[in-house]
Amino acid sequence: MLTVENLDVWFGHAPERVDAVKSASFTVPQGESFGLVGESGSGKSTILRAITGLIDTWSGRVIVAGEAIAGRHRSRAFHKTVQMVFQDPYASLHPRHSVDRVLSETLYLQGMDRIDQRIARLLDQVGLGQGFRFRYPHQLSGGQRQRVAIARALAAEPKLLLLDEPTSALDVSVQAEILNLLGDIRAERGLTYVMVSHDLAVVAHMCDRLAVMREGRIVEQMDAARLRAGAAEGDYARALIAASTGYARET
Template sequence: MLNVSDLDVWFGDPPDRVDAVRGAAFSVAQGESFGLVGESGSGKSTILRAIAGLIDSWSGQIEVDGRQIEGARRDRGFYKTVQMVFQDPYASLHPRHSVDAVLSEALRLQGMGDIDRRITRLLEDVGLGKGFRFRYPHQLSGGQRQRVAIARALAAEPRLLLLDEPTSALDVSVQAEILNLLKELREEHGLTYVMVSHDLAVVGHICDRLAVMQQGEIVEIMSVDALRRGAGEQDYTRHLIAASQ
């Protein structure tokens, strides 16, 4: 579903250029859940944003579902395949748009018809009833807002979801609910995930494999089983695991 190779991402121009990601390479199989972990500033969210087309200053190869991605994403077909869920559900929803408006807009942008039925189904998919349809973000809890954000991403019927710290802004009890929802949605819809997180427990709960990032480079790719055993090959990986326990 996703192949990334020789990926460099940078910000600014010389002499002030900052190389945020250098030589990243990994593959994600269809239906797999893949994690990107590392300390803040390691480049993991930058990779996600480059894949999503939110950053133009990159070089290398990004291939989604067998198609090479180049430059800006102007092809509607790309967003029918790939959608992103952001970290902060408070910031990612327009405060003056109701849930109905948010989901209606997403469906219309993708050229979808039968809007009423699709909105009802999306709300059911993410564990919200019809009673939430005409509420505004300020009337929702953090977890409910993130469920709406996930529903918005699902409106395009994508096959690949990019998850940028989707639970880090939520209370611990709500985090577990959202992670369980994501697991259920992956199974029901055959989705592929790439999840960024600084929390190894979150990655261990939802991912099959993960890449460990340090200062813009992938230093190790490992299975979640190896993560649970603390069997990192690199000193940095073992340090991360030890710090999370």
């Protein structure tokens, strides 16, 4: 479904050029859920942004559903195949557009028919229901907004969802609801996920495999069982797993 080979992403020009991602390679087969973990600035979100075309200063090979992509331009077919959900549901919805407008615009741009019925179905699917259709973002809680963002991503009937910290702005009880929803949708539609998160427990719960990133490089790839066992091969990944299990008091 997704193949990334020797991906380099950079910002700015020499001598101030910053190499945000350095020769990253990974493959995600159809139906798999793949995690990208690492600390802030490790380049995990940057990979997603380069794939979707939000960043055009990259090189390497990226193949999505058999189609090689380049630069910033993406075909219509690409956007039908790939959709993204962002971290901050407060920032990713237009404050003056109602839920109905957000979804109908997306459906129209995707060239969908029976827009009215589709909106109703999408809202049901993300657990919001018809009552939310004509609300504005400020009338929704954080979790409800993230549900709208997920409905918008699903509107195109994509095959690959890129999830950039989809629950880190939410309370833990709301996070559980959204993670369950994402799990259900993947099971129903046979979607492929690439999920970026700094929370290893969330990634272990959601993903089959994952890559650990550090300073722009993928330092290790492992499956979820290995992550749970804390059995990373490299020192960095092991230290990261140990640190995220918590704090040991001295006194």
